[in-house]
Amino acid sequence: MAFPVSSHHRAAGRLDTSDLDLESGFAEAPLPPPVLRCLQYMHDVEHHTVCYLRDLLVTSAHRDPEITEFLTVWNYEEHWHGEAIGRVLAAHGRPAGPGRVGRLRDGLPLTERLRPIGFALGSAALPELPAVHLVWGAVNEWCTQAGYGQLARRAGHPLLGELLRRIMRQEGRHIAFYSSAGRSRLERSGAARRLTRVALERLWRPVGHGVVPAEETRFVVRYLFGDEGGAEAAARIDRNVARLPGLQGLTLVARAVDRYGRAA
Numbered sequence: 174m175a176f177p178v179s180s181h182h183r184a185a186g187r188l189d190t191s192d193l194d195l196e197s198g199f200a201e202a203p204l205p206p207p208v209l210r211c212l213q214y215m216h217d218v219e220h221h222t223v224c225y226l227r228d229l230l231v232t233s234a235h236r237d238p239e240i241t242e243f244l245t246v247w248n249y250e251e252h253w254h255g256e257a258i259g260r261v262l263a264a265h266g267r268p269a270g271p272g273r274v275g276r277l278r279d280g281l282p283l284t285e286r287l288r289p290i291g292f293a294l295g296s297a298a299l300p301e302l303p304a305v306h307l308v309w310g311a312v313n314e315w316c317t318q319a320g321y322g323q324l325a326r327r328a329g330h331p332l333l334g335e336l337l338r339r340i341m342r343q344e345g346r347h348i349a350f351y352s353s354a355g356r357s358r359l360e361r362s363g364a365a366r367r368l369t370r371v372a373l374e375r376l377w378r379p380v381g382h383g384v385v386p387a388e389e390t391r392f393v394v395r396y397l398f399g400d401e402g403g404a405e406a407a408a409r410i411d412r413n414v415a416r417l418p419g420l421q422g423l424t425l426v427a428r429a430v431d432r433y434g435r436a437a
């Protein structure tokens with residue numbers, strides 16, 4: 174695998190917010206409701222990482238120690254992203270943290286609870302499934318990082334901007350792992366290239382789909398990617414995806430922006 178997992182470990186860890194006053198730093202200039210709505214979405218998705226991890230570990234991916242080493246750190250880092258965003262929400266009187274996360278999980282549809290069974294059976298039938306998960310992870314991390322960048326720009330708030338820049342740096346390392354590990358799987362196997370292409374083309378949806386209410390996904394996609402800068406960011410992600418072996422010509426993100434970004 175081209176990506177050195179150990180170098181990720183050395184740089185990894187809990188997001189450092191010790192010098193950011195997330196409790197009272199918004200008192201003078203609070204964030205507007207659309208920005209808080211996006212942050213709620215991001216809080217919920219970051220805290221859902223452990224459930225995505227559950228789905229991955231029932232597949233053959235758990236047999237690859239480089240993948241599991243990365244996932245261990247990844248899950249820890251994403252938790253602290255959610256925690257930091259939760260502090261911003263709490264500073265604005267919005268629900269955050271375990272209470273909010275617990276309510277979200279209680280309300281998940283049955284399909285979400287059955288997902289590990291589907292993944293375990295799918296993994297037994299399709300040995301190339303980890304390639305799909307790795308490339309899927311890369312696409313989601315690219316979208317997440319771009320979404321934070323767009324939110325920082327739209328909010329124009331120095332404190333939020335600094336927090337999101339720190340989160341984006343860690344998302345960049347997640348991108349490096351997923352894209353590199355995904356690429357090496359695609360390079361090795363034509364079956365992996367075919368399966369990944371079909372799965373992404375038919376099944377990929379924006380991060381948070383199926384977890385957060387669909388109306389929230391539509392709002393966030395529209396708010397963050399509905400303008401010219403958002404369209405450029407989506408096209409950049411699609412170009413990154415298209416550079417992976419066997420995925421030339423895919424336009425997943427531009428298509429999703431078109432579909433989800435339309436007014437409901």
Ligand SMILES: [Fe+2]
Nearest residue numbers: 219251254344
């Ligand atoms: Fe994150």
Ligand SMILES: [Fe+2]
Nearest residue numbers: 251314344347
């Ligand atoms: Fe991430």
